[in-house]
Amino acid sequence: MPLSRWVFALADSSGRTGGSSAALATVTSLPNLDERALVSEAQAGSRTAFEELVRKYDRDVLRLALNLMKRPEDARDVYQEAFLKVYRNLHRFRFECSFYTWLYRIVTNVCLDHLRRRQARPEDQAPEIHPNRMEEGPRDFFDFQKEHRPTLDPERTLMGKEIQSRIARAMERLSPRERVVFEMKHYQGLKLRAIGDALGTTEETVKNSLFRATRKLRNELAGLR
Amino acid sequence: MSGERKILRCDAVAPLLVFYTCDEVSAEEREQIVAHLANCNECSAQLAQEDALHGAIERIPQAADQFDTANVLLSQCRSELSESLDELSAPKVEEGWRPFSWARQWMALRPGWSAAALMLVGAIVGTQAIQWLPFGSSVAPSAPVNVLAASKIPDDKLQTMEVSNVNFSHSTGKIQLQLEAEQPMTLSSDEDDVDVRRVLTFVVANGDRFDAGVRLDCVEALRAAASDEQTRGALLAAARRDPNPAVRLKALDALRDMVALPAVRDTLLVTLQRDPNPGVRVEAVNLLVRALESEDEAPEVLPEAPSNFGPGVALPALPSNGRETEQRILHALDELRQHDSNRYVRLRSAAALRQIALQEVQ
Numbered sequence: 001m002p003l004s005r006w007v008f009a010l011a012d013s014s015g016r017t018g019g020s021s022a023a024l025a026t027v028t029s030l031p032n033l034d035e036r037a038l039v040s041e042a043q044a045g046s047r048t049a050f051e052e053l054v055r056k057y058d059r060d061v062l063r064l065a066l067n068l069m070k071r072p073e074d075a076r077d078v079y080q081e082a083f084l085k086v087y088r089n090l091h092r093f094r095f096e097c098s099f100y101t102w103l104y105r106i107v108t109n110v111c112l113d114h115l116r117r118r119q120a121r122p123e124d125q126a127p128e129i130h131p132n133r134m135e136e137g138p139r140d141f142f143d144f145q146k147e148h149r150p151t152l153d154p155e156r157t158l159m160g161k162e163i164q165s166r167i168a169r170a171m172e173r174l175s176p177r178e179r180v181v182f183e184m185k186h187y188q189g190l191k192l193r194a195i196g197d198a199l200g201t202t203e204e205t206v207k208n209s210l211f212r213a214t215r216k217l218r219n220e221l222a223g224l225r
Numbered sequence: 226m227s228g229e230r231k232i233l234r235c236d237a238v239a240p241l242l243v244f245y246t247c248d249e250v251s252a253e254e255r256e257q258i259v260a261h262l263a264n265c266n267e268c269s270a271q272l273a274q275e276d277a278l279h280g281a282i283e284r285i286p287q288a289a290d291q292f293d294t295a296n297v298l299l300s301q302c303r304s305e306l307s308e309s310l311d312e313l314s315a316p317k318v319e320e321g322w323r324p325f326s327w328a329r330q331w332m333a334l335r336p337g338w339s340a341a342a343l344m345l346v347g348a349i350v351g352t353q354a355i356q357w358l359p360f361g362s363s364v365a366p367s368a369p370v371n372v373l374a375a376s377k378i379p380d381d382k383l384q385t386m387e388v389s390n391v392n393f394s395h396s397t398g399k400i401q402l403q404l405e406a407e408q409p410m411t412l413s414s415d416e417d418d419v420d421v422r423r424v425l426t427f428v429v430a431n432g433d434r435f436d437a438g439v440r441l442d443c444v445e446a447l448r449a450a451a452s453d454e455q456t457r458g459a460l461l462a463a464a465r466r467d468p469n470p471a472v473r474l475k476a477l478d479a480l481r482d483m484v485a486l487p488a489v490r491d492t493l494l495v496t497l498q499r500d501p502n503p504g505v506r507v508e509a510v511n512l513l514v515r516a517l518e519s520e521d522e523a524p525e526v527l528p529e530a531p532s533n534f535g536p537g538v539a540l541p542a543l544p545s546n547g548r549e550t551e552q553r554i555l556h557a558l559d560e561l562r563q564h565d566s567n568r569y570v571r572l573r574s575a576a577a578l579r580q581i582a583l584q585e586v587q
Contacts, residue, residue: 207249
């Protein structure tokens with residue numbers, strides 16, 4: 001999968017692994033010390049430092065928002081709301097976790113709010129756009145995974161489309177939290193503990209959410225086994 | 226940890242297979258699962274299904290890959306965020322305390338209702354609330370209050386102006402003045418009664434500055450207002466000091482109906498004694514006789530006559546509210562009768578004394 005440049009591991013705010021207050025650690029072009037200085041500058045009111053922080057992480061934030069919301073306009077709203085919250089509350093950040101963890105906590109909370117609102121008022125929402133449901137173009141499961149195609153088997157192609165369609169339907173039935181956990185686990189590549197940190201909950205809770213989500217998907221695909 | 230490997234049962238392994246597939250089990254659990262799978266075909270088959278599902282999930286195309294392949298959306302988001310940050314960073318415009326801003330906003334949107342409401346409030350305040358004001362009790366409700374319009378002619382302008390013409394209509398009583406000043410103007414008693422009277426009295430009281438004809442016209446115009454104290458003061462001043470005898474004469478004539486007033490009598494007395502013009506003195510005699518005649522109706526009677534007014538004429542006892550003044554008048558008449566340079570004045574004074582004496586006898 002096109003997992004990002006992030007390499008996730010358990011780490012505390014000072015970068016030590018295995019601590020009780022472990023959070024996400026990132027491997028970026030800048031060392032953590034540089035990021036700490038950048039955050040401090042932004043906290044002191046430097047607009048440049050803040051915008052550098054934004055450009056450092058916003059691609060992944062938008063990606064997460066797009067994958068969760070499935071609609072560009074909603075993803076744009078999430079992006080705006082999340083970074084404005086970060087800007088307004090940056091003075092509250094105490095370096096008790098990594099900036100990335102803190103940022104992801106805000107982003108996932110904003111996504112959850114949007115998903116919950118959407119779930120509460122489905123009549124007000126435009127239908128989600130699923131890439132695998134798009135009829136035009138060669139945008140099917142196997143088109144994106146050509147290296148996995150041993151042959152150009154029409155039956156397999158059809159089955160691939162069916163699988164994608166059912167997974168998309170099953171994803172819509174997930175609760176907002178299950179959806180976020182599923183996304184962060186399978187498409188952001190986060191560890192369950194890191195997901196728990198981002199969502200402000202325990203690893204066990206995240207584990208339960210992932211288990212329920214997987215079971216729903218499996219049930220949806222049961223007829224295709 | 227003991228050397229014995231704990232073999233998990235199927236119902237314990239099955240829930241772990243999801244996490245085993247995505248590498249979220251501990252090393253101990255992994256070892257136990259591997260051991261169980263080696264002897265359990267059913268769990269191995271389930272693991273194969275989990276692997277297939279996991280693979281299918283990971284191979285699903287991502288929305289992010291579909292919607293923003295050229296980073297257009299990312300650029301839009303960055304631009305919008307920058308604008309939002311600009312707005313947040315902009316210094317807030319401090320608004321001062323604006324009392325009743327809600328009322329002003331309401332009124333701005335409803336001008337008709339606002340005008341009606343303001344008129345109603347004004348009427349209520351004017352008729353009701355004024356009595357509660359502190360100065361309200363000091364003013365009697367029925368006491369008339371003179372409210373004068375602002376004068377068009379300030380004092381400094383009054384000193385430098387010239388009156389070019391005075392139009393007075395006896396039938397209507399209307400007066401029109403044409404003034405020559407830095408800015409010529411015309412005043413009419415219809416619209417500028419206060420200013421007209423102010424100019425007239427100024428002209429009459431300052432005889433040396435204006436043309437005699439103008440002064441005569443002004444005295445004539447003021448005749449009807451002789452009962453006004455200020456106007457009367459100007460006429461008295463003209464009667465005493467105006468250089469032109471015709472003006473003095475006209476001023477006395479204008480005061481004809483006011484001879485009962487002490488100030489007018491004093492002026493008549495002064496005129497009798499000091500005015501150089503015989504005609505003016507004669508007019509003063511006439512007015513004094515008239516004044517004394519009007520006093521006859523009063524009950525008080527002087528106890529004794531002060532002097533003999535000539536052959537066959539006894540000084541009458543004159544009724545008066547101001548005995549000293551009347552005595553001075555009689556003596557002044559007697560002086561005129563005996564010593565005035567003008568024969569007609571002497572004769573008129575003698576006639577006046579006789580007339581007064583006859584009236585007293587009757």
